[in-house]
Amino acid sequence: MATLELRNVSKSFGATKVLQEISLTLADGEFLVLVGPSGCGKSTLMNIVAGLEEPTNGSLALEGKDITRLAPAQRNIAMVFQSYALYPNMTVSENIAFPLEMRKVAKGERDKRVAEVAALLQIEHLLGRKPKQLSGGQRQRVAIGRALAREPQLFLFDEPLSNLDAKLRVDMRAEIKRLHQRTGVTTIYVTHDQVEAMTLGSRIAVLKGGVIQQLATPLDLYTDPANLFVAEFIGSPSINQLEATAVSADRVRLASGTELPLGRPHAIEAGRKLVLGVRPEHLREDAAGSLSGRVTIVEPTGAEAYVKADIGGAEVCLRIPGRVAMKPDDPIRIAHSPGSLLLFDPESGMRIR
Amino acid sequence: MGSGADKVSRVALYGILIFLGLLFVLPIYVMGVNSLKPLDEIRGGNLMALPMEWTLEPWATAWSTAQIGVQPTGLKPYFLNSFLLVVPAVLISTAIGAINGYILTQFKMRGANIVFAMLLFSVFIPFQIVLIPMARTLGMLGLAGTVSGLVFVNVVYGIGFTTLFFRNYYAAFPGELVRSARMDGAGFFRLFWRILLPNSAPIVVVTIIWQFTNIWNEFLFGASFSDYKSFPLTVALNNLVNSSTGVKEYNVHFAGAFIAAIPTLVVYVLSGKYFVRGLMAGSVKG
Incomplete structure (x- = not known):
C-alpha cells in the first residue's frame, strides 16, 4: 500500500505525442480508473507506471521514492493483464508462486501465501491444474491471485474484464471491488468501458489524445463534466x-x-x-x-x-x-x-x- | 454424395496417390532387396527381383570389414564419428538459435533487424564460398582434420537457419507473458529458461530435425575438413563405393547406403508429426 505521484509524465514516439504532461497523485488505498477510447494513451501510461516503458519526460514516485528509472522487477508493482498472461507450462499454484520464487521467498512461506490467496479467491480446487484447463473467469481469478500473492504496493489492472462474457464481467467487477475494499491496495485500473469506470473508481481520469480531460469522482464527472467529450463519454444512453x-x-x-x-x-x-x-x-x-x-x-x-x-x-x-x-x-x-x-x-x- | 462420378474420381484419386506412394518407396525397396542378395544375383539378374538366396553378409561386411581407409574397418568407426559430430553440432546450433531468436524479438535492440537480415543472408551463402576461409580459420584454431573442427563448421553454418526458426516463433510469442514475467522479477536467463523455452517444444523439434538431417547428410565440409580418422559417415560411404581396387561389391554398397540412411529415417518416423506441426506454427503465426 502506498501513494503514487506522477509529475509531468510525457511520452513520444518520434513526432507522435502519446502522453502530454500527465500529473496525478494517488492517495494510499485509492482506486483510480483510467478511461478513454482506444489510442488515448491509457495503456502507455500503465506501462510507464509498471516500468515496461520509459517516459520521455517527467518522473514517478511510489511512496515518496523516485522509481522513474527502476526496472519493472525492482518496483513493487503487480499487474493483471487483459489476456491474463498465465504461464501455460506451469500449474495454477506454480503460477501464483512464480513472482515469490523470483523474489527468493522460501518454499514454506511461498506455499503458505499461495494457500492464503487461493482461499481468498476460492480457487483452492484449481491449484493443480494448468491454465488451459481453466475457464476465462477462473483464469482471471488466478491472474489476480498471482498479483495479490506478492503483496504489492500498487496494483495495475489493464482491461482485465474485456475478454469475459457480459454476465461474468458483471460478477468479476463486483469481485474486484470487494477485493479492493478488503485489501485496500492502491490501484490503477484501465478500461474503455464507462460502466466499469463509474462502478469501480473512487476517482476517474478521462484520457483523450494523451491529455487528461478531467479527473474527478464518478458522480462529479457525470453531473459536472469539464467538456463535451467527458459529458459524451460518461453515461449511457449518451447525453x-x-x-x-x-x-x-x-x-x-x-x-x-x-x-x-x-x-x-x-x-x-x-x-x-x-x-x-x-x-x-x-x-x-x-x-x-x-x-x-x-x-x-x-x-x-x-x-x-x-x-x-x-x-x-x-x-x-x-x-x-x-x-x-x-x-x-x-x-x-x-x-x-x-x-x-x-x-x-x-x-x-x-x-x- | 455417393454418385457415380464421385466414385470414379475417388478411385482415380486413390489410384494416383498409391502409384506416387509406390514410386517414393521404390528406392528403399531396391536398396533393401539388393543389400540382402549375394553379389552374383545382382550381376546376373535384375535389380527389382527379390533375393533367391537371402543373406545378411553384405550388411556385416559394410558395417565391420569393408575397406574404407587404410584399414578394413567397415563403416562402424565413421558411424560413430558422425554421431560425435551431429549430437553436439545440433545441440549447440539449436541453443544459439534459440538465444538469438529470444534477443531479436523480446528486446528493443537497436539494429535488431539489420542483425537478423545479416544472419538470414548467411542462410543463402553457398558452401563452396566458405571452404577456403574456413580451412584457414580451422587451421588457426588448431581444429583442422578433427571432429571438433567439423562441429565448429556445422554450428557456424547452422546458426542462420536456427535463428530464423526461433526468431519467427518468438515473434509470435504472447508479449503479455514476457511483460508479466519481467514484472514478476524474472531476469534475462530466467525469463528464457522458465517462460520461453518450456513453451517452445514445436520449434525445438523442427530445428533439431532440420539440423540433424542436414548435418548427418552433409558431405562437402566433411570431405574438405576431415582426415582419414575423422571422416563422417557420408565421406566414408563415398570412399566405400568409389574404392578403385578389386570387384565392385554392389550388395555391400547398398547395405552401406542403407546404414547411412537409417538414423534420419528413424528421426523422421518418430517426430515427423511434430515437424509438420511445428513448421506450420512457425510459418502461420510468424
Whole structure:
C-alpha cells in the first residue's frame, strides 16, 4: 500500500505525442480508473507506471521514492493483464508462486501465501491444474491471485474484464471491488468501458489524445463534466446534444425556435452559438412541456424505457422509469428538469458555466 | 454424395496417390532387396527381383570389414564419428538459435533487424564460398582434420537457419507473458529458461530435425575438413563405393547406403508429426 505521484509524465514516439504532461497523485488505498477510447494513451501510461516503458519526460514516485528509472522487477508493482498472461507450462499454484520464487521467498512461506490467496479467491480446487484447463473467469481469478500473492504496493489492472462474457464481467467487477475494499491496495485500473469506470473508481481520469480531460469522482464527472467529450463519454444512453443560441444570460433558443430557461445565469452573451447538453433522465413527458415533437423509437429495457423523439430537426432521448404506452409517431411534449441543462462551446467543446 | 462420378474420381484419386506412394518407396525397396542378395544375383539378374538366396553378409561386411581407409574397418568407426559430430553440432546450433531468436524479438535492440537480415543472408551463402576461409580459420584454431573442427563448421553454418526458426516463433510469442514475467522479477536467463523455452517444444523439434538431417547428410565440409580418422559417415560411404581396387561389391554398397540412411529415417518416423506441426506454427503465426 502506498501513494503514487506522477509529475509531468510525457511520452513520444518520434513526432507522435502519446502522453502530454500527465500529473496525478494517488492517495494510499485509492482506486483510480483510467478511461478513454482506444489510442488515448491509457495503456502507455500503465506501462510507464509498471516500468515496461520509459517516459520521455517527467518522473514517478511510489511512496515518496523516485522509481522513474527502476526496472519493472525492482518496483513493487503487480499487474493483471487483459489476456491474463498465465504461464501455460506451469500449474495454477506454480503460477501464483512464480513472482515469490523470483523474489527468493522460501518454499514454506511461498506455499503458505499461495494457500492464503487461493482461499481468498476460492480457487483452492484449481491449484493443480494448468491454465488451459481453466475457464476465462477462473483464469482471471488466478491472474489476480498471482498479483495479490506478492503483496504489492500498487496494483495495475489493464482491461482485465474485456475478454469475459457480459454476465461474468458483471460478477468479476463486483469481485474486484470487494477485493479492493478488503485489501485496500492502491490501484490503477484501465478500461474503455464507462460502466466499469463509474462502478469501480473512487476517482476517474478521462484520457483523450494523451491529455487528461478531467479527473474527478464518478458522480462529479457525470453531473459536472469539464467538456463535451467527458459529458459524451460518461453515461449511457449518451447525453443529448442540441444546437442552441443564447438569448440572454439565463435563456437559450433552440434551432426549432423554442426558448428554454437555464434556471441560473451563465457566462454567455446574447447571440452566442452553443451546444446544449441534457441527460436523458432529465427529460420527461409532460403535457405542459415546452418542447414538442414526435416519438420515433421506443426501447423498453424492463426497469425503464428509452424513448427517442424528433423535436424539429433534432432527436432527443428520454429515460423514463417503468412502462411506457407511447408508440412511434405519437405526438409528445417534453419538459426538462430545472438546472439540468449544460452548456458547451461548439468550437472547443469546453463547458460554459 | 455417393454418385457415380464421385466414385470414379475417388478411385482415380486413390489410384494416383498409391502409384506416387509406390514410386517414393521404390528406392528403399531396391536398396533393401539388393543389400540382402549375394553379389552374383545382382550381376546376373535384375535389380527389382527379390533375393533367391537371402543373406545378411553384405550388411556385416559394410558395417565391420569393408575397406574404407587404410584399414578394413567397415563403416562402424565413421558411424560413430558422425554421431560425435551431429549430437553436439545440433545441440549447440539449436541453443544459439534459440538465444538469438529470444534477443531479436523480446528486446528493443537497436539494429535488431539489420542483425537478423545479416544472419538470414548467411542462410543463402553457398558452401563452396566458405571452404577456403574456413580451412584457414580451422587451421588457426588448431581444429583442422578433427571432429571438433567439423562441429565448429556445422554450428557456424547452422546458426542462420536456427535463428530464423526461433526468431519467427518468438515473434509470435504472447508479449503479455514476457511483460508479466519481467514484472514478476524474472531476469534475462530466467525469463528464457522458465517462460520461453518450456513453451517452445514445436520449434525445438523442427530445428533439431532440420539440423540433424542436414548435418548427418552433409558431405562437402566433411570431405574438405576431415582426415582419414575423422571422416563422417557420408565421406566414408563415398570412399566405400568409389574404392578403385578389386570387384565392385554392389550388395555391400547398398547395405552401406542403407546404414547411412537409417538414423534420419528413424528421426523422421518418430517426430515427423511434430515437424509438420511445428513448421506450420512457425510459418502461420510468424
